[in-house]
Amino acid sequence: MNLPIRPRRNRRTPAIRSLVRETNLSAADFILPLFLHEDAENTPIASMPGCIRWSLDGLVKEAGEAHAAGVPAVVLFPKIEEDLKTSDGAECFNDDGLVPRAIRALKKAYPTLCVITDVALDPYNSDGHDGIVRRGSDGSLHILNDETVGVLCKQAVCHAKAGADIVSPSDMMDGRVSAIRSALDAEGFSGVSIMSYTAKYASAFYGPFRGALDSAPKEGDKKTYQMDPANHREAVREAIIDEQEGADILMVKPAGPYLDIISKVRDTTTLPVAAYQVSGEYLMIKSACAAGWLDEKNVALESLMGIKRAGADMILTYFAKQAALWLAGK
Ligand code: PBG
Numbered sequence: 001m002n003l004p005i006r007p008r009r010n011r012r013t014p015a016i017r018s019l020v021r022e023t024n025l026s027a028a029d030f031i032l033p034l035f036l037h038e039d040a041e042n043t044p045i046a047s048m049p050g051c052i053r054w055s056l057d058g059l060v061k062e063a064g065e066a067h068a069a070g071v072p073a074v075v076l077f078p079k080i081e082e083d084l085k086t087s088d089g090a091e092c093f094n095d096d097g098l099v100p101r102a103i104r105a106l107k108k109a110y111p112t113l114c115v116i117t118d119v120a121l122d123p124y125n126s127d128g129h130d131g132i133v134r135r136g137s138d139g140s141l142h143i144l145n146d147e148t149v150g151v152l153c154k155q156a157v158c159h160a161k162a163g164a165d166i167v168s169p170s171d172m173m174d175g176r177v178s179a180i181r182s183a184l185d186a187e188g189f190s191g192v193s194i195m196s197y198t199a200k201y202a203s204a205f206y207g208p209f210r211g212a213l214d215s216a217p218k219e220g221d222k223k224t225y226q227m228d229p230a231n232h233r234e235a236v237r238e239a240i241i242d243e244q245e246g247a248d249i250l251m252v253k254p255a256g257p258y259l260d261i262i263s264k265v266r267d268t269t270t271l272p273v274a275a276y277q278v279s280g281e282y283l284m285i286k287s288a289c290a291a292g293w294l295d296e297k298n299v300a301l302e303s304l305m306g307i308k309r310a311g312a313d314m315i316l317t318y319f320a321k322q323a324a325l326w327l328a329g330k
Contacts, residue, residue: 022309023305023308023309024308025301025304025305025308025323025327026070026327027069027070027071027072027320027323027324027327027328028070028072029304029308029312029313029314029315030071030072030073030314030315030316030317030319030320030323030324031071031072031073031074031075031116031274031314031315031316031317031320032063032066032071032073032074032075032316032317032318032320032321033074033075033076033077033316033317033318033320034054034059034062034063034074034075034076034077035051035052035053035054035077035078035079035212035213036053036054036055036056036059036076036077036078036079036098036099036102037053037054037055037078037079037098038079038081038098039053039055040055040057041055042054042055042058045208045211045212046211047207047208047209047211047212047279047283048208048209048211048212048279048282048283048286048318049283049286049287049290050286050318050322051212051282051318053079053212056098056101056102056105059076059102059105059106060105060106060109062321063106063109063110063113064109064110064113065321066320066321066324067110067112067113069321069324069325069328069330070324070327070328071320071321071324072113072114073113073114073115073116073165073166073314074106074113074114074115074116075116075117075118075168075316076099076102076103076115076116076117076118077118077123077209077212077213078097078098078099078102078123078213079123079212079213079214079215080098080123080124082214084124085124085125085126086124086125086126087125087126087127087132087133088132088151089121089124089125089132089151090124090151091124092121092123092124092151092154092155092158093151093154093155093157093158094158095158095161095162097158099117099159099162100158100159100161100162101162103115103117103159103162103163103164104162104163107163114165114166115163115164115165115166116164116165116166116167116168116195117159117164117166117167117168118168118170119152119155119156119159119167119168119169119170119171119176119180120152120169120170120171121148121151121152121155121171122171122213122215122217123213123215126218127141127217127218127219128215128216128217128218129141129143129217129220129222130143130148130170130171130172130173130222130225131143131144131145131147131148131171131173131225132144132147132148132151141219141220143224143225145173145174145175146175148171148173148176149173149174149175149176149179150179152169152171152173152176152179152180153179153180153182153183154183156169156180156183156184156192156194157183157184157187157189160184160187160189160192161187161189164192165192165193166192166193166194166195166248166249167180167184167192167193167194167195168194168195168196168197168251169194169196169197170197170200171197171225172197172200172225172226172227173225175245176196177194177196177241177242177245177246177247178245178246180194181194181245181246193248193249194246194247194248194249195247195248195249195250195251195274196242196245196247196249196250196251197251197253197276198235198238198239198242198247198250198251198252198265199227199234199235199238199239199250199251199252199253199258199261199265200226200227200251200252200253201226201227201228201229201253201254201258202221202222202223202226202227202228202229203226203229203253203254203257203278203280204280205254205257205278205279205280205281206254206278206279206280207279207280208279208280208282208283209278209279209280212279229257232260232261232264235252235261235264235265236264236265236268239265239268239269240268240269243269243271247271248271248272249271249272249273249274249314250265250269250271250272250273250274251273251274251275251276251316252265252273252274252275252276252312253275253276253278253316254276254277254278254280254281255275255276255277255278255281255307255312255315256277256281256303256306256307257281258275259306259307259310260310262275262307262310262311262312263310263311265311266310266311266312267311272313272314273311273312273313273314274312274313274314274315274316275307275310275312275314275315275316276315276316276317277303277304277307277315277316277317277318277319279318281303282317282318282319285299285300285303297326300319300322300323300326301323301326301327304317304319304323
């Protein structure tokens with residue numbers, strides 16, 4: 001054939017392929033979500049094989065191992081004891097609560113580790129919703145926006161006081177980024193960042209996570225605050241609003257089934273974009289690999305590369321520590 005243009009020339013050797021590679025995945029991109037509880041035991045999570053609900057000591061050890069492997073950040077998800085859950089979720093701003101104690105222990109053990117916290121009421125709320133619930137006279141459920149935002153501000157300040165580097169509101173209430181920014185600044189925490197769950201969809205892929213924390217809504221669903229999976233312009237709208245409200249990092253969640261949203265948000269903002277590869281995405285890969293149907297290392301790394309290529313600067317993933325080790329050839 002007379003073919004002057006042959007794209008395969010750029011794929012000919014590993015050296016050439018490395019020169020033309022457009023996206024690089026590195027341990028420095030990863031944020032490791034960690035589950036913790038009040039027990040002294042480390043308990044494997046049945047709904048998320050390979051994940052553990054850590055004791056405080058276990059959490060510190062695991063975070064240290066991930067950090068040593070090159071992972072710069074962790075994000076904390078607590079399982080709160082049933083008798084501490086209330087309809088107003090007030091335990092979420094207890095300075096001696098599980099999360100503030102964990103933040104202090106992590107920052108003491110690893111001052112260079114970036115500690116991120118989830119700001120939302122669902123682990124603390126006896127109704128299992130991300131906001132305060134009020135029941136209408138007809139029995140219908142209403143998730144109260146403004147009242148919830150007031151509590152989120154107290155939660156964010158509590159985490160900042162304990163030493164959190166980044167607080168991450170995950171509930172999709174309106175106006176929470178600007179309210180949290182003002183609350184942090186008023187208390188002297190202008191250096192604490194906000195990573196906003198900007199486009200968080202009402203996704204069935206969160207199922208295993210809710211099992212891990214016993215945090216499923218007792219009644220109803222999250223569709224009045226989390227986004228409709230059918231929508232993409234709405235994600236752009238949320239991104240514009242969060243940027244105006246002062247967010248430092250915008251997040252899209254889930255990641256794999258929402259690569260178009262990651263790409264759109266990337267094109268909408270100059271802010272860093274994060275994507276959350278959620279529990280259901282993790283479980284699909286883990287279970288297919290456990291059955292011997294897919295190769296775990298290659299599939300997990302490809303899924304993360306796809307998320308990075310779509311436009312994510314950083315990825316929250318349960319594979320973080322393992323993927324960091326894989327990338328280092330371990
Ligand atoms: C709730 C929260 C959820 C996740 C992170 N924060 C679940 C939900 O919205 O019900 C899901 C994470 C995952 O599935 O891995 N604040």
